[in-house]
Amino acid sequence: MEKTELKDTYKICTLCGTEFKEFGNNAMPIKEGICCDWCDENKVIPARIKEIELDNDIYKNYPKPSEEELAALKSDEPDQLPSR
Numbered sequence: 846m847e848k849t850e851l852k853d854t855y856k857i858c859t860l861c862g863t864e865f866k867e868f869g870n871n872a873m874p875i876k877e878g879i880c881c882d883w884c885d886e887n888k889v890i891p892a893r894i895k896e897i898e899l900d901n902d903i904y905k906n907y908p909k910p911s912e913e914e915l916a917a918l919k920s921d922e923p924d925q926l927p928s929r
């Protein structure tokens with residue numbers, strides 16, 4: 846028969862070093878390993894949100910087509926025949 850010793854299931858949070866019994870959370874992108882619920886909520890999740898915001902910044906800063914380029918694209922549309 847297998848014995849489940851709950852006492853030995855303590856985990857150490859990789860971020861704050863606290864022992865915890867919960868399932869644990871992925872501490873990425875801060876650190877590889879697992880962290881406690883508190884660190885997940887207060888450190889990991891904000892870090893993830895920041896990463897997403899940074900990603901969005903990259904898209905924001907992505908060079909947009911200039912007015913001239915947009916005009917050139919529009920002039921290629923079939924309904925805009927050159928009037929000559």
Ligand SMILES: [Zn+2]
Nearest residue numbers: 858861881884
């Ligand atoms: Zn922690």
